[in-house]
Amino acid sequence: MSALVDEVVAQVVSLEVRLLACHARVDALTDEEGLHDLRTTVRRLRSLLRPLRGLPGVEQVELAAQRVGNLTTPIRDREVLAAYLHRQGHHVAAARRTAQLSEDYWAVARSTELKQLFDMLDAFPRFLRASQHQGLLRKLRKRIEKRLDKQWEALDEALHDPLHDRHRLRLLIKRVRYAAEAYPQLNRLPAAAIKGLKSAQEALGDWHDCWQWLLRAEHEADLQACITGWRRTMTLAESRADRVLDRLSETCFS
Secondary structure, three states: OHHHHHHHHHHHHHHHHHHHHHHHHHHHOOOOOHHHHHHHHHHHHHHHHHHHOOOOOHHHHHHHHHHHHHHHHHHHHHHHHHHHHHHOOOHHHHHHHHOOHHHHHHHHHOOHHHHHHHHHHHHHHHHHHHHHHOOOOOOHHHHHHHHHHHHHHHHHHHHOOOOOOHHHHHHHHHHHHHHHHHOHHHOOOOHHHHHHHHHHHHHHHHHHHHHHHHHHHOOOHHHHHHHHHHHHHHHHHHHHHHHHHHHHHHHHHO
16 A cells, blocks of 8 residues: 555656646746646646545645636637637637737746645645555555546446537546546556547547637637638537547447
């Protein structure tokens, strides 16, 4: 059990280091992927923490991570949309959405939300060690395995639902994939399943982008020229996502 606690602590420290590096990139505007990598690291942190719910300090770190996610979501959405518009030659529309990005990045880098997350992460390993010394982690492996099983069962049920909600499926797939990567020593999925989870996440991501952009086009006039293409792409993405999900269901839960 001590080895598992050590591994969790090591992962928390490693993710904190990655977050610090992402923070520096966002603050200095060194590249266009800094915010994306920061969000991905936060997501991986939340996946690591989810099976630990109920232990001292976990809820506070989870809440801080969630707030960073909420803060950065609209900025990332504009990044993705602007990149698409540039690729399609709609440079004026893209420029409108990138005009404020530098200020947005600096606001994130200096945000209370990110500072609070770093403060929580600094203290969290001590909370885990204290819990360990108090005997609260004696059944840690069983606790994690139980939470992972529940996530896998929820995904299995959703995949076999003929009226499945693609939004919910996308969330469940992310949770299972990142949890499997966070706890490889407890992962019971075959290697092919991890690849399938990634493919399914990508397929549903393409569908989600089109769905989200079509909603925006209802209120943003300069997106009207893209509506026909987005509807066509969304239909194709739905078909591709369904095929990938069928394969995933056969691979993971047959």
